[in-house]
Amino acid sequence: MKKLLSKFDYNAPVILTFTIIAFAVQLISSIPGTKAFHSLFVVSRGSLLNPLFYVRLFTHVIGHGGWAHFMGNFSFILILGPMLEEKYGSKRLLFMMAVTAVLTAAINIVFFNVALCGASGIVFMFILLASCGNIKEGNIPVTLILAAAFYIGNELISSLGHDNVSQLSHILGGLIGAGFGFIFAPKKDQKITPY
16 A cells, blocks of 8 residues: 555645645535535625634635535646646745735725635636746737637626626636736746746
8 A cells, every 4th residue: 555655746736735625625615514614715895803804815715615616626726737836836836826816805805795715716827827838038829819818708708697606806817827927937048947
């Protein structure tokens, strides 16, 4: 058994740890009578004097509205995340995820009075960040333009309907991902050094 376990590589520590924590939260949240636990992972307008308000700015990306919501988000995260973590490094990717969580939560709170949970903003950040993979100084990849048009365009159209999905967090996540793609693009004849 020990020999078998030694064959497994915890190759993307940020992505795998994020997935395990979110899975555990979803598992516990699905048990009847644990609604209070789930509320730790939903952000909405509240008292600025409540310390949990600031914690939820980060933790809302861990909680999900159900198993379908969780599976949809983490299918993308587990596909794109390891590649991005290898390219940008664990610390930098964790920083990008934290910034995305806080900005999507803060803007949602300021402009909308809707509760927000789930890692959809991070998924869209990953999609657009991955599309920036071959940015060269002064050039904009066509893949980035197409991905932005398809994903963000679809979210703009979806926002005209009335569902319980925060298209704003998707759009913001995508824009943040594209921004990070340009910010962390290697300069001429330079490779990204993960840290």
